[in-house]
Every structure is written in C-alpha cells, then in structure tokens.
Amino acid sequence: MQLTPGQKDANRVLAVGRAPVEHGFAHLKNWRTLTKPRTDPAHATRLLRALLVLTNLEVNR
Numbered sequence: 863m864q865l866t867p868g869q870k871d872a873n874r875v876l877a878v879g880r881a882p883v884e885h886g887f888a889h890l891k892n893w894r895t896l897t898k899p900r901t902d903p904a905h906a907t908r909l910l911r912a913l914l915v916l917t918n919l920e921v922n923r
Contacts (some may be wrong), residue, residue: 882920886913 865873890913 883917
C-alpha cells in the first residue's frame with residue numbers, strides 16, 4: 863500500500879518523537895532496572911514517573 867506524502871510526514875514526525883523513548887527503555891532493559899521481580903511497586907512507579915519526566919524533557923529539548 864502506498865502512503866501519501868502527508869502520511870509519510872506524519873510517520874516521520876512520530877518516529878522522531880518515539881526514538882528517544884524506545885532508546886531509553888532499551889537502556890533500562892540492558893541495566894535490568896525494570897526486570898527485577900523483587901522491586902517494590904511504589905518504587906517502580908516513582909522510577910517510571912521520573913523516567914517519563916526525563917523523556918519529556920529530552921523530547922521537548
């Protein structure tokens with residue numbers, strides 16, 4: 863299926879915004895930050911909120 867130029871532009875914009883987030887989660891997986899089963903849910907929630915803040919700062923920079 864051929865995409866219109868507008869659809870291609872939209873995909874490009876989404877990819878630019880999504881890339882830093884995907885890279886951040888890839889780093890977390892490599893560091894095994896989110897894979898520890900003994901992680902306290904409250905701690906994990908605070909960690910993910912902090913990561914989202916940092917991600918938003920990076921995307922908006």
